Amino acid sequence: MKRNETINIGQVARRTIAMEASAINDLQQFIDADFEKVVEQVAQCQGRLVVTGIGKSAIIAQKIVATLNSTGTAAIFMHAADAIHGDLGMIREEDIVMCISKSGTSAEIKVLVPLVKNFGNILIAMVGNMSSFLALEADYVLNTTVSQEACPNNLAPTTSTTAQLAMGDALAVCLIEWHGFTAADFAKFHPGGALGKKLYLKVGDLSKQHQAPQVALNSSxxxxxxxxxxxxxxxxxxxxxxxxxxxxxxxxxxxRMLEKDVPAAAVTAQDIMSLHPKLIQQDQLAINALEMMRQHDITQLLVMDGERYKGIIHLHDLIREGII
Incomplete structure (x- = not known):
């Protein structure tokens, strides 16, 4: 394929981002009564949200499903093409089905929609054509209409899939707030990797890996x-x-003590100790220890269980666990 010698790469990239940003901003006008009803229906659903689509919309559907599952809303992906060849069996009576499509008129969608309606499941359309077959047949419509694709030929799904993704995020965030889904809840679904550790790893989990250094007031x-x-x-x-x-x-x-002209043999711990050490409770998250270290520009904290000293958490512990 030949290169277009007249292309200004930076200009094209900025234009693309601007077009997609504008499309997302325009979605605000489509947050209507149907959107609110969708949030209510999904939040109160006793089953799962089955999200389906074809082509690029199917890829967006998978991302939305992943976001919902990780934030406490049970969801499952069903490819629209596979659905009419047996995968319809994954839909349960108590499930809600959401079909994502830009045109709302693809052949697979036209076959799938009547089948879902025959099952009696609530059907949600996330669609960019409000006069389409899908929009007219759905119980609720999430409008993702865009004026044009960022693609110079107005063909490749770009702006339209960005709008779908943003609408899916809006739905997911509303459900997060509906259920009062907290960081602690989030941690249950993300136990692996650095993200999970930031959400569940406690100070005491790290400090107990070391012996707790301690001396008496009169120690030499x-x-x-x-x-x-x-x-x-x-x-x-x-x-x-x-x-x-x-x-x-x-x-x-x-x-600092050794720099002073003081007889070393007479020095005890209480002569050189600092009286106000930085403390952290052992049930605090390790990420909170990191924030304290950064705030005070130090590399360790004394770990406490109430008023009792339990050990040390060091910056190296946090680095080793991937918290930083």
Missing amino acids: LREVIVEISSKMLGVTAVLDEKGLLKGIITDGDLR
């Missing part, structure tokens, strides 16, 4: 250095005789 300088070195976290907590936290000693505290 040598004992402090040995404790910090042996636990390899660059820090130790200082506890009183009741086991209550009194302070913290870091590598930096040791260096």
Whole structure:
């Protein structure tokens, strides 16, 4: 295929983005009573939302299904072509069917729609042609009409599929808010990878992987250095005789003490400790520990269970788990 020597790549890219952004913005006028009814019906559905389509619309349907499932709304994808060759069997009595199509007139859609209606299921159309067969036959219509495709020939689905995707996201977000779906709920469906860890991994899960460095108020300088070195976290907590936290000693505290003209043999932990260490409760999310470290420009926090010292969480723990 020959190159068009007159093409301005940057200009074409910016024009495409502008056209698609305009199409998404225009969708606001189509958020009507039907859209609200669709949200209500899907939210109260005892079955699943079966999303179907053909061609590029089928790909958008799969993305919408993935978003819905990951945010607490049961959904399943059914390819419109496969549906009329046996996959209709996946539709249950309590399910709702949503058919996505730009034209609403493709051959597969015309065959599929009467079959779904014969089953008695609610039929939702997400369609870009409000006078089409699909729009007229559906119980509810989500209007995704666009003025033109970004494709210079006005043929390749570009603006239209972007509009479908945005309408699907609008539906999903409304359902999230309808159900009061929280970050904790989200974590249940995303346990793997860095995203899942940010949502469920607790500070205590990481701190218990280390021994908890600690010294007494009257511990000698040598004992402090040995404790910090042996636990390899660059820090130790200082506890009183009741086991209550009194302070913290870091590598930096040791260096600053050694720079002073002080007899090392007479130095104890309480002489060099910092009195107000940064603390975090063990039931806090690890991502919260990262935010605290960034806020205070430090690399470790003392982990607490109420008033009791439990250990250390270090920046390296968060890096190792992919939180950063």
